[in-house]
Amino acid sequence: MECQKSNDQIAYPVFYDVDPSEVRKQRGPVGEALAEHTNKDIRKWREALTEAANLSGWDLEKTADGHEAKVIKLIVQHISLELRSINVNLDDKLVGMEPRLQDLEESLDIASNEVRMIGIKGMGGAGKTTLARAVFDRISVHFEAKSFVENVREVSKASLSGLLSLQQKILSELLNGQGNNVGSVHEGTKI
Structure with missing residues (x-):
């Protein structure tokens, strides 16, 4: 106190x-x-x-x-939302980003519990990844597991192990460090 x-x-x-x-x-x-x-x-x-x-x-x-696990989940969500408002601040130099961010969040409609997939298209350097990262940072608190993967095309084409390393990264983040033992792209796809 x-x-x-x-x-x-x-x-x-x-x-x-x-x-x-x-x-x-x-x-x-x-x-x-x-x-x-x-x-x-x-x-x-x-x-x-x-x-x-x-x-x-x-x-x-x-x-x-009185369900302990549900109460714990509610507490974690509440605290995470409080911390998110502290940590997620858009750079002041990103002019016009906030309205785009709000539009994208409305399209995702997180409260609906429906599966949604949103595509963001535009010229290179227009801020697609920045917008996606900002949305991810804001809404990731609603999910038990999460992973943000960027530059997929570049990383997967850079080397033979590029796609495998992306799969390992995603699985490791989603499975709390247990995804590093994927031996092949085919195996990673099945998981």
Whole structure:
């Protein structure tokens, strides 16, 4: 709570098997646990718990029907969205990129849960990869696995192992490092 006050950090309490009102009022098991302590810092702890209970957070029992994994996923998504807004800033020199980005995001319609494929075409140097990367950075938080591959044509034609290295990169990113053992392009295609 001190970090939230002094460092402009954000605290998100997670009430795991405890009711927020018990924390706020320090009753029930929370009150009993605090009563066991008699040191002088207990006042600070009581104040911090009251402040934390007054913040918007997650109550496991009342979120996602108490399903722990779903609550964890919601927390990760929320925090990732918060961090994304900090980290995803378009370069000010990219004139006209924001409207293009918004149009592309609308076309993808992430909330629909439908499969979408979007093609971006244009002359070389027009910003297609930059636009694709910006969209990827913004929406990748919605996916459990993700990979951004650029310069596919150049890398795959550069050498005989170019396509295989691209497959290994994609599979490694999607399978958390487990895709490096692909022995051939044919095997990679099947996976």
